[in-house]
Amino acid sequence: MNADTLLDLEQRLIEQSQPFAVVTVIRAAPPTSAWVGAQALVDGEGALHGWIGGGCSRAIVIQAAGQAIRSGQPKRVRISNEQMTPETGVESHAMPCASNGAMELFIQPTVPAPCVLVLGSTPTALEACVLAQRVGLRVCAAASVTAPLAAAGLQRVMQGFDAQVFNTVAPQLILVATQGDSDEDALEAALRSTAAAVLLVASRRKAETLRDVMLARGIAPARLAALHAPAGPSIHAHTPQEIALGAVAGLVTLRRELELASAEVAQSPLACTEAVPDLPPCESMASVELPATRYRNPVCGMLIDIASAKHVLDHGGQRVYFCCDGCKIEFERQPEKYLTSALVSAHKEKS
Numbered sequence: 001m002n003a004d005t006l007l008d009l010e011q012r013l014i015e016q017s018q019p020f021a022v023v024t025v026i027r028a029a030p031p032t033s034a035w036v037g038a039q040a041l042v043d044g045e046g047a048l049h050g051w052i053g054g055g056c057s058r059a060i061v062i063q064a065a066g067q068a069i070r071s072g073q074p075k076r077v078r079i080s081n082e083q084m085t086p087e088t089g090v091e092s093h094a095m096p097c098a099s100n101g102a103m104e105l106f107i108q109p110t111v112p113a114p115c116v117l118v119l120g121s122t123p124t125a126l127e128a129c130v131l132a133q134r135v136g137l138r139v140c141a142a143a144s145v146t147a148p149l150a151a152a153g154l155q156r157v158m159q160g161f162d163a164q165v166f167n168t169v170a171p172q173l174i175l176v177a178t179q180g181d182s183d184e185d186a187l188e189a190a191l192r193s194t195a196a197a198v199l200l201v202a203s204r205r206k207a208e209t210l211r212d213v214m215l216a217r218g219i220a221p222a223r224l225a226a227l228h229a230p231a232g233p234s235i236h237a238h239t240p241q242e243i244a245l246g247a248v249a250g251l252v253t254l255r256r257e258l259e260l261a262s263a264e265v266a267q268s269p270l271a272c273t274e275a276v277p278d279l280p281p282c283e284s285m286a287s288v289e290l291p292a293t294r295y296r297n298p299v300c301g302m303l304i305d306i307a308s309a310k311h312v313l314d315h316g317g318q319r320v321y322f323c324c325d326g327c328k329i330e331f332e333r334q335p336e337k338y339l340t341s342a343l344v345s346a347h348k349e350k351s
Contacts, residue, residue, distance in 0.1 A: 006041055006050055010110070017112040017138060019044040021065040023052050024106045029080070032101030044069060053103055058323070059302060060093045061105065068109040072259055077105045096300035097324060113138050114172035114258075116251055117195070119161065119186045121148040124201055125177035127244035129154060132175075135252055140169045144182050161185045163192035170194070172258065173251055175231060177201040177244075184213050191219050191227065197254050199231035201247055228254070298338040299327040315339070 006022075013020045025038040033053055040050030042065035052061060057079050064077045076090045080102035086092065095102060113136050118129050121143035129152045132139045141149050142158040142165075149157045158165055161182065166174070166189060174190040176183070179201060187210055190198045200207055207229035214224060232250025237243045295306050302323055309321035311328040315335050322328040331338050 006039060009041055009049060013043065014110065014112075019069045019109065019111045021068050021107050021109040023050075023061055023065060024108070025052050025103055026076075026106050027102070027104035028053075029082075029102035032103055034103050042066070042069075052105060057095070057097070057103065059304065060096075061107075064091060064093075064105075065107050065109070068107045069111060070262060072109060072111045072262070074106065074108045077107060079103050079105075096297070096302040097327065114255055115140060115155075115169055117142065117166060117169065117171035117174045117190075117193075119143065119174065119176045119190060120178035120181060121145050122177055122179045122181065123240035124179060124243045124247070125149075125175075126152060127241050128175055128177055128247050131244055131248040132251060135248065137251065137255070140171065142166065142186075143178075161189035163189045166190070166193040166195070172196050173254055174198045175201070175247055175251060177231075177247065183210060184217075187227075188214060188217055188219065191223055196226065196258055198227050199247060199250050199254070200227060200229035201231045201243060202229055204230060295321045297321065297323050297327055299330050 010020065010022070020041055020043045023040045023042060025034045025036055028034045028036055028038075034051075034057075038050075038052050040048055040052040040061070042048050042062055046062050046066060048058060048062055048065075060077070060079055064075065068075050078084075078087075078090050078092045079095050080092070081095045081100055082102055084092075090104075115138045116132050118125050118132070118139060118141045121141075125141070125143070126148060129139050129141055129149070133153070139152075139154050140156040140158070141152070141154050142161060143149060144160065146157050146159055156169055171193065172195060174193065174195045174197075176186050176190055176198060178186045183202075187198070187200060191214060200210065202210065207227075210229075211224060211227065214227075215221070228250060230246075232246035232248070232253070235242065235246045235249075237246050295309070296303055298320060300323065304321060304323045306321055310324055311322040313320045313322070313328065313331070316339070318339075320331065320339075322331065
């Protein structure tokens with residue numbers, strides 16, 4: 001896949017509001033088939049498009065790109081068995097290939113802005129739609145009367161208030177700005193949706209009344225915790241434009257808080273791969289076939305999906321799977337060595 005094709009794919013994913021990450025090789029030490037400047041794209045489904053080296057590094061790159069997409073933060077990744085001083089901000093992995101080359105990559109994620117659903121066609125709702133788009137949010141709307149929303153340039157406008165219909169656009173946040181037009185129905189549908197948070201344009205007194213109504217309608221107290229009312233910070237607003245400004249400030253605040261929480265989860269120690277071990281992995285990590293659809297390559301020790309293994313060999317009555325050409329060639333040179341090492345490792349794991 002050449003650079004023009006990758007750019008076309010990027011543009012298509014952006015237009016479709018799909019997440020992806022661009023991976024660029026910034027260092028390559030031989031022997032490796034990658035080169036500085038080589039690029040690939042990893043989409044939200046974990047498919048890799050382009051070329052940034054052989055099969056040994058593929059699983060590591062896809063995993064790291066997935067973490068970058070989830071956190072929304074770029075990262076540097078080093079794949080090497082070289083003895084190097086740990087560097088802040090560089091995620092290190094052992095080079096699983098028998099070639100023992102080294103490479104470093106920069107991963108830049110592109111994550112579409114979250115979808116915000118504005119309920120209502122009041123002047124405040126219309127202003128909120130405009131302001132939310134100006135701060136980079138993807139905006140859809142729903143209302144009892146949708147005609148006033150036609151000129152707002154929204155991605156989608158829905159008639160009425162139905163939680164199942166709302167979920168078809170997967171809103172992260174919902175702003176209820178009905179202000180007297182079917183408030184109860186709109187708020188109930190918002191709370192029954194999958195949105196992470198619901199903001200309500202209302203006074204504190206009206207908000208408390210609506211909370212009681214929601215409890216009477218069967219909304220669980222735990223779900224009511226997702227309701228933020230009044231919407232946004234107090235800016236002593238009076239006009240619809242000012243009220244919308246405060247509400248959109250609340251949307252921005254919640255968006256960033258949710259992104260920060262997601263980034264902390266994605267970058268937690270439980271989500272990261274261990275640093276490069278002291279010994280090369282090809283003999284120290286090998287083991288035998290795992291149950292289900294995973295198999296540990298006896299040469300490099302990397303777990304691979306059986307269905308996507310690049311090479312399969314039958315040796316001594318058992319089937320052996322490989323992630324790349326290099327591991328297959330190395331195995332064919334000394335098959336008994338790697339099979340013996342695999343059996344020893346398997347025995348240690350069971351004991």
